[in-house]
Amino acid sequence: MQHSVSSLLKQHGLRDTQSRRLVLHALVKGNKPLSQKEVYETIKRTDGSINLVTVYRILEKLEELGMVHRHLSSGGFVLCSLEGHAGHHVFLSCQDCGKVEECADPELCRHEDRIARSAGFIPKTHLSELLGLCSSCHTR
Amino acid sequence: MQHSVSSLLKQHGLRDTQSRRLVLHALVKGNKPLSQKEVYETIKRTDGSINLVTVYRILEKLEELGMVHRHLSSGGFVLCSLEGHAGHHVFLSCQDCGKVEECADPELCRHEDRIARSAGFIPKTHLSELLGLCSSCHTR
């Protein structure tokens, strides 16, 4: 795990630093959107020490590079789980436990394109969020 | 216009106050998502006087009642232009001029439902945002 995070950083041309590993690790463990402060607190609580300002700066950079996304309704950060799907992401957000999954659906993408064009828009990117209950929350 | 804003307030069981009229009016004129501060500044610049705290409180209440929506990517507030479509809104956002249109598309809604269900989710509400260039911006 630690290793995969390191190579993820290198793949994106970033220095493999302790702080960045901690931030990415917090997002992986969190499995839901986390604010900068939540990332900071997760790290303090478990692995080690980091500065809140550093968390801000790291998340800003990771977002620039598309390694994390800003979750729409919560504003928190989630690790981007999709490769090669820049420009179209669908979040499935559980209103109960807060878990967020991400998926891509090419057909939905085309459908949204059509809507945009029929309104005279030239579409560039799409964002969608579906809010509801995840399987483990609604079976209970 | 002033009158329609007043009746809009009453329709939702809200007192028809000067401050609320100013806030709604600012959103109508803005024709794009505005943050609390932007609403505040619009009002100061044009119509009259209001307190920033009041703007926060009014927008919070209008959002609760579904009269305005939080725009996803910008975080600003936009007047809800649709009646009877609670739970599914598609924003068309121009990346150049910032204009935001809103529409509803029942077929898209069903499509998103299917995606959610196939991932084991029980969907409740959907949010979509299509970013691109509006007709007047891409013809130039």
Place this chain on the structure above:
DNA sequence: TTTATAGATGCAAATATTTTGCAATTAAAT
């Protein structure tokens, strides 16, 4: 290895944003 260096981090402090408590005001029902 060691060294040089661009990039990353920590710390302190400045800004900006959002929330809260309370007294004064006001819309609307009687």
Place this chain on the structure above:
DNA sequence: ATTTAATTGCAAAATATTTGCATCTATAAA
């Protein structure tokens, strides 16, 4: 007109975000 619950303004507190600068460190070159 009077009453009253809701709304607003003001001041201040609490949070969140950004900035500047000195120090440190991951990497690449020697």
